[in-house]
Amino acid sequence: MAENTIEQDPISWWNELEEQWQLAFSHVAFNRRELHTPSVEELQDLITRPVLRIASPGSMYPNTSVDLTNLSGLSQLRHVELLFVQNHLLSSLEEIADLTQLKQLVLPGNKLTSLKGIEKMTDLEKLHVQNNELSSIAELSHLTKLVELYVFHTSLSKLDGLGPQHKDTLKQVLARPNPELSPEEISRIEEMLDIQLGKGA
Numbered sequence: 434m435a436e437n438t439i440e441q442d443p444i445s446w447w448n449e450l451e452e453q454w455q456l457a458f459s460h461v462a463f464n465r466r467e468l469h470t471p472s473v474e475e476l477q478d479l480i481t482r483p484v485l486r487i488a489s490p491g492s493m494y495p496n497t498s499v500d501l502t503n504l505s506g507l508s509q510l511r512h513v514e515l516l517f518v519q520n521h522l523l524s525s526l527e528e529i530a531d532l533t534q535l536k537q538l539v540l541p542g543n544k545l546t547s548l549k550g551i552e553k554m555t556d557l558e559k560l561h562v563q564n565n566e567l568s569s570i571a572e573l574s575h576l577t578k579l580v581e582l583y584v585f586h587t588s589l590s591k592l593d594g595l596g597p598q599h600k601d602t603l604k605q606v607l608a609r610p611n612p613e614l615s616p617e618e619i620s621r622i623e624e625m626l627d628i629q630l631g632k633g634a
Contacts, residue, residue: 439509443476446509453499454506460497461487480510486517491542504528518543526550540565541583548572548594563587563607563633570594583607585633589614592622600626607633 439446447455452468459469462479471479485507488495501521507513508528516535520542527550529535537559538551545565551557551572560573561583570584573594580602584592590613595603606622608614609632619630 439480439511440477443473443480446480447471447476450506451503453501457487457497457499457501458506460499461485481512482510483512484515485510485513487519487521488517489520489542491520507532515539538562551576574598577602579603581605583633585609585611587611591618595622595626597625604628605631607631609633 450458456468458479459465459467462482463469463471463475487497487501489500490498491500501518501523504518504523504526505528507516508531511532511534513532514534515537516529516532517539519539523540523543523545526545526548530550530553533553533556535554535557538554538557539559539561541561542564545562545567548562548567548570549572551560552575555576556578557576558578559581560576560579561581563583564586567584567587567589570589570592571594573579573582574596577598579599582603582605585607589608589611592608592614595606603626606626606628608619608622608630623629
């Protein structure tokens with residue numbers, strides 16, 4: 434489906450969604466326990482929402498019974514600015530690479546090994562990707578509006594995407610505990626950004 438037709442033809446968009454996404458949206462957006470066939474009005478409400486939270490059964494406050502394996506259902510939602518997809522089975526961000534309007538992205542407790550796909554989200558202010566399998570955050574180098582970054586409980590040995598370009602805006606970085614992150618790397622970042630790296634729970 435062409436990207437500009439989602440609001441013109443939301444029914445076709447819905448019909449092309451994977452069943453896992455239809456079910457998750459049925460729970461989260463339409464407050465239904467089973468798979469729901471939404472009206473055009475319901476779909477228009479969904480695709481224009483500025484905030485979307487999809488928390489798996491393993492989350493503290495779950496709102497769906499689905500453990501999502503990808504982000505394909507979100508790829509055309511160009512109105513969402515605050516996106517929370519917690520404790521699922523996500524391994525990639527590339528399916529939401531065009532959501533450049535995002536200001537807050539919260540994806541803790543997934544299976545992310547890379548932040549590839551985030552590079553164009555230059556309006557992003559808050560990024561929470563703790564409890565993932567990340568080995569690099571190099572893709573953050575151009576995200577100079579970041580104010581808050583959570584990367585604790587990952588596989589990071591370096592905070593290689595952070596640089597002097599973040600100094601004026603980045604106010605909070607929770608990067609500990611991270612077993613592979615050396616005291617030298619922590620000191621380097623703290624001195625460069627003039628902040629103290631915090632500890633997450």
